[in-house]
Amino acid sequence: MYPREFDYVAPASLDEAFGALGDDSKVMSGGMSLLPLMKMRLFSPATVVDIGRIPGLDAIEDSGDHISVGALVRHADTATSDLIKANAAALATAASLTGDVQVRNRGTTCGSLAHADVAADQPAAVIALGATMFAQSASGTREIAASDFFVDAMTSALRSDEILTGIRFPKAGPGEGSAYDKLGRRGGRSDYAVAGVAAWVKKSNGSIEDARVAVTGVGTKPTLAAGVAEALIGSDGSDAAVKSAAEKAIDGITVLEDLYGSVEYKSHLAKVYVARAVKAALANAG
Amino acid sequence: MQVSMTVNGGEVSGDVEARTLLVHFIRENLHLTGTHVGCESGYCGACTVILDSKPVKSCSMLAVQAEGSSITTIEGLASNGELHPVQEGFWERHGLQCGFCTPGMIMSSVALLEENDNPSEAEIRHSIEGNLCRCTGYHNIVKAVEYAGAKVRGEEPPPPDWEEGS
Amino acid sequence: MTIGVFGTSVKRTEDPALIRGQGLFVDDIKRDNEAAAAFVRSPFAHAKITSIDKSAAEALPGVQAVYTADDVRSLGPLLAQVPIGKLRPLLADGVVKHVGEAVAMVVADNAATARDGADAVFVDYDPLKVVVDPEYAATNEALVHDDLESNIIHTWEEGDAEAVQALADREDTVVTSVKMVNQRLIPTAIEPRGVLAEWQHGYDRVTLHSTTQQPHAVAGALALTFGLPGVSSARVIAPEVGGGFGRGLNVYAEEMLAVFASRELGRPVRWIETRSEASKSTTHGRGWAATATIVSEPDGNFLAYSLVGVADMGAYSQNFSVAIPVLGQFTMPGQYKWDAIYWKMDCVHTHTPTVDAYRGAGRPETSFYVERAVDTAARDLGMDPIELRKKNFFQPEDFPAATLIGMSMDSGDYGGNLDVLVEKADIAGLRAMQETARAEGRYFGVGIATFVEACGLAPSGFADAGVSWAGYGLPSAFNESAVVRVHPDASVTVVTGTGPTGQGHETVWSQIASDRLGIPMERITVVHGDTKDTPMGIGTGGSRSAAVGGVAVAIAADRTKEKAAKVAAHLLEASEEDIVFADNGAHVAGSPDKNVPWTDIAATAYQPHKMPEGMEAGLDMTAFFDPSNLTWPYGSHVAVVEVDPETGDVELLKYVAVDDCGNIINPMIVGGQLHGGITQGIGQALLEAAVFDDEGTLITSTLTDYPIPTATDVPSFDLHKTTTPTDANPLGVKGIGEAGTIVSTPTIVNAVVDALSPLGIKHIEMPLRPRRVWEAMQEARA
Missing domain, CATH: 3.90.1170.50 (Aldehyde oxidase/xanthine dehydrogenase, a/b hammerhead)
Known part of the structure; x- marks a missing residue:
């Protein structure tokens, strides 16, 4: 219940924040993932860099053909933003299913992404949306594709001197739609994902012109299910086509057993939820 | 480290360690012990307070993170001795038993009604999903919030659903 | 001014402090x-x-x-x-x-x-070397404590194994046998x-x-x-x-x-x-692995029942330890008439935290086994589970009903209670919905379970049966005490030996005292939980507080009133027998104008020179109550569920309960106890399990991995009642604290198994998380 002692830094600017980052430091935005670990002393950084007071990072912005979400945008804002709901339903839904009311009021979308929990919801959504992640450091900004951002359990592509200052993804064009669905650990959609799937599709002339599908919860990291998209593209999006594509849900994914599912069950769930998410995305596609 | 914030309408400040959680600052420094600690992982919600109009878990925040914010705890709800409608609802509809989760449960319910004074049962349940209660089975908590919603709207609350008689 | 009338939903006197955050828990006292x-x-x-x-x-x-x-x-x-x-x-x-x-x-x-x-x-x-599995522990292949000869520290055994076997061996009988785990739980107050x-x-x-x-x-x-x-x-x-919940x-x-x-x-x-x-x-609960066997005739007439297994005690014995299963023994036969019965439970040490009382303590376990076995027998016999139960229930004329386990059940109309459920829940309508759902390929289940509980522990003679209960140097007894003190200003202190943890004793005890004395509840204070101020009390557990401690309050209040009646008679120059207490005072029967307020009676009672000749001052009476029997509340519950055929996810759609806890003092509080109890039982059925790995590490040690029900996991409940008072105490109250927990667990499992019965599934081990349910469906489909 009491974290180990640490140094606390609350920089007023990103430059100050970069200066405070070191080998044994940790960036905190909402703290919803970090503080419980610190309280249980499962993780004890020497320095906590609280970016919560840096101005300019809390906006959801419409930049014409893209939407950007700043580092301090909270889950509740992501979930209720009309802009995100209209253009990136997968992310709005995933944010609405993250934690509970209180967690959504403090935790941030980017914080959840940087934390890279294997069973978190929003990572799947940003992969499916083809988002770009902005990894900023004193030496500049790296743009990382969401599909390359999640490296392993609790490990992202961020270097220790970098901060995820925001993400950006394309707005929904004609015929495009996305969705997220999951089985939660408490059943229904409650709690972390036993298996969660985000799907993005682009329809054109009665067939699927493009698609991206990402799976979370079942393996070591949220993963792009490339085989599913491949099978979907060019198909008519019929239930049969979706079901057939869903069979490829775990291609290339190392499925792990845990308290909530065997390898067999989680593999099965991935397929079920790929089908559900793709169908919902097709329904959402204008 | 020095922190200062507004708690229940009054300016407060104190000297804390970086690792001092907001809930500990509220309980130990301010002696407001109505805000409870029931877990470590941030699941139980007994520590819920309203921070800048939003319910948050004060066990999952550092006191220093709350610098400059405005906080309402359970002790700040009743005004001039008059119960808040949600407090009244919990009493009228038997929304509590042991009372340990109650302050957090009430704070989440107050925040809900401030956003939506006529929530459906599903919306009420969703809003208190982050507050665990082991005594009531939530049934009468839902009824308590429905009672309070009616009071806030200026309507007659629905009657209790228990049958009288021995 | 509230006269706490017996049977009315008086608002709780505990609440004003708690809803303001002013209640003082241990960590609030500096x-x-x-x-x-x-x-x-x-x-x-x-x-x-x-x-x-x-x-x-x-x-x-x-x-x-x-x-x-x-x-x-x-x-x-x-x-x-x-x-x-x-x-x-x-x-x-x-x-x-x-x-x-x-x-x-x-x-x-x-x-x-x-x-x-x-x-x-x-x-x-x-x-x-680590011993985690209680069944393995019972083999004694490895010892938990090398200075004990066996991991089995006690065996409860009752009945006639040979008689059960002889009936099972008869060619014309149907034998239903199910091995089931009643998994270990973490109380999680x-x-x-x-x-x-x-x-x-x-x-x-x-x-x-x-x-x-x-x-x-x-x-x-x-x-x-x-x-x-x-x-x-x-x-x-x-x-x-x-x-509390036993922890x-x-x-x-x-x-x-x-x-x-x-x-x-x-x-x-x-x-x-x-x-x-x-x-x-902190102690865990449950942790049984046992086989329940029913022997019946083809027409559904029950002949014999046996329950044989092991109960995990953990590494060390604490408070009740081996005495928990014996509480289950009391209700092991359920509500059914048997010709033969056998029960054997080995209590074993394992390298795990201590297992002790958890809401229901033994009774949820045995009720789970018998109710799951009865539902399974109904499938084996091709009978409706409601009809099968009614056919084998003790009938109203059987009470007091002697069971083969040596108990005498006080009162009941089990079939009548189940009939109320059939009507209130519209079981016929639910079955029609099920038929429609099945035609659409959906798994829709209607699960019924009934139960009888042994509450109001207990006639103190129980403390000398089987094992010693005197380990703290306390009297080996189960009585409860109360003091009712009317102060000179006619305010009242009620002192109780019970130990409430949210049950509302302050309200209900003052309601009882107010009902008896005619003094408003606002002028009554209940003192509990402090050994300095309270006479010897056993504590709160086993749904015993109202039926033992509450009765002690009533008796002490009556004794106080008897003395007050003498004072009032003296003041009114009337006969003591004609004094009636009401409206915060006393009057002469038939002459409400001839009255005296309680304040005058109380003041007089502390001034010897104004009292009747030879009477001692003071209005302060103590009572110790020892019940003549356990009390036997019962009920019938139904759950309606739907299972996702693709994922095994169980959705609980509806829950209806009809309970009979004898006379009810405060219906609001009884309902609250049921809501919470049902939810805890649902937690066991669907969500909760203390899971250890092979090294004995508890892998469910935080609320993240030990999910107790949240508001979105349960529906609102539809509660009804029947009323069969007990004669084991003068208030006719039976107890309600554990009822919901006892019966909701088998109710839910019966519903899920009912939903999946088209697949031929007969049992799924709890908790019925989607994973388990899907695995059972896969196995059945293969």
């Missing part, structure tokens, strides 16, 4: 100069301690002391009320026997520093345990605040452990307690150790449990 304790706990389930290095911890600024077994060995082990099996050393002495066992205690100036100190104690372990110990040097007295349901037992254990002059030197206070029906090492540290350091010492600590240092 003392000057207090120190805080933290524990070093074992990461191993079974290991030799080869060394403990406390130097780094002792060197930390703010750390006052680090204690190990060497410091506390002379205090002896933690006492148990039923001391059978291995008792727990206060701190592990050379060897650890479960993950989370306390190895050292660090006391520091504040809690954070104490935690830092605990992290700085370095313990070396040499791991030993929302307030973690906590203690505040204050040793008073010079007096050699101690005051201990603790989250307990039985302060008198804790006082008894303190007096014996610390060699105090007597229990009167140990004052134990249970302030507001944030949930507070115990005496814990941390209570003794905090007192020890306070004595050593001369400072108040506080310890507040963390949640992950609670999952290992």
